Amino acid sequence: MTVATRPHALVEALGHTIVGQRGVVESLVLGLIAGGHVLLEGPPGLAKTLACRALAAALDGDFKRIQFTPDLLPSDVVGTRIFDQARGLFTTSLGPVFANVVLADEINRAPAKVQSALLEAMQEHQVTIGLETHPLPEPFIVMATMNPLDVEGTYALPLAQMDRFLLKVNVGYPSADEEGHILERFAIDETGFVRGAATLDDVRAWRSEAHEIHLDDKLKRYIVDLVVATRAESEYVDRGASPRATLALAFVARAKALIEGRKFALPDDVRAIAPLVLRHRIAFNYRVVTDGVDTDAFIGSLVTKVPAP
């Protein structure tokens, strides 16, 4: 009998490949357990792509990478029907979206119709090509990256589409010590991925375990209070978070408790994951830019203002 791997072990295994960026690694595993997709935003060269590849390798699942470019077509993502001259009929060629872990690199570089094709697949977990509907493999997780600096020639994701991502992770620069470790590890050697740290069956088991994590009524009230607080009148906010954010907070808090090895969630779990869940679901207005407001700091103060149970 084999002992199932715990989610914490997967986080540790990814830590062997990714130096620092503990928050990013944990967020990827949170998304994996909660069954949601993750949007990573940060300047180039911060191991966003590497983190996604490391996760796919650690899971031993199918991994596909789609480089989003302005000339990409929806069929390049989901697949298309091709005429087979030898047999004289149309056959379906499935696109790269049919994998367990899909990396949508620089998602904002492709036009809206391509983004929509991917986001629809993310939501429905199936793709329709011609008259045939093809279910996507399970588990299925999309990790999309965005570069916030080079905005020229990009197509910003509308709020409604951003809402499809369970988590949005802001990837920051490593500390000086971490950068020293990166230099030591990657200057000489090739990137070494840890393979088989967990199986796809482990992921399915974690998902059903996460559903069993106890969420106390006080905590449910706290989650609702947090989301309602985002809708309070503010000079910087046009629209607050949707009820989808309420559900997402509950899913991810449970996943966080599972990673921590608990069978019950705590207010600490909710507060820790609140910025990840809320930051892309709040519509800020132009004053944020003109007044130079740090939206993450704004969300942080909003979260601390709501009394925890």
Place this chain on the structure above:
Amino acid sequence: MAGKPARLPLKAGLAAAVGATAALLGAVAGAQTYPRLHVTSFTLGSDALRPVADRPFHLVVTIFVKERVRSLDTLVLPNLSAMELTGDERRIHSGPAGSNYTENITVVAHRSGAIHVESAYLDAIDARDGKPKRFYSNELDLVVAESTPTGPAFSFAQAVWWGLRASAFAVAAIAIAWFLIWVLKRIIMSSDIPPEIDPIDAAKPFRTPERVESEEQTLERLLSDMKRRRDRASLMCVREILWEMCGANEGATLSDVIEKAQEFRPGLTSSLRLTEKAAFVQDEFFQSALDEAIAALDAYLR
């Protein structure tokens, strides 16, 4: 009662005065602006669920609010006309995590049998949704037992036995009183500073002077209450005072409190973790989690 005819009008007067004050408070509460409160707990309890007739016991009203308040003027006590009111003590303990209001009402029931005490209530604007609300405590059912054996069954031998016991108690009480006076004299004589005596507030005959309770004493009191009641509400009271002891701010979570505890009260860390676990664990694991929390708190208080 029959042995003290001179005190009857005074007690009746006290009860009438308290009744009038309660009615006046109710009327004022209707007219004034309600406070904005986040009420987390509101209970009515008694230190004796089977009190004995003609013996005083206490009714305790406990309210926890997340705001720092100096008084709760819109609190209305239940009708206690079935009992004689002999005292009323209010305490309010405010900290960064909120305020703990305790009202200790001393009452005497003169007739045996069942007494039903209605809920106390508090009018306030609910800070959660900004709407005016009336918060109710629980109701209370008491069963008053007979005071002493009476009637033909009370034999001469029993009367002698009771007399001897009463005499022994009286002698012991006098000896203890003498000993205490002697100790007090020694303390006063050995100190140059005269002891400070709190002035008696003649305008508030029902209210005993406010006792200043240390945080540890409050914790001990709430812990013993939690051991007796073994429910989540009493656990939340203990958790509240623990967080207050660590200087938790509004909006703080366990990690903030532990960070502060490690600096100022490192011995409390384990108690904080275990009370948090008991506060949020599933109902079926609550009792075992509560035992762990009690063990940690006992270890800290030792």
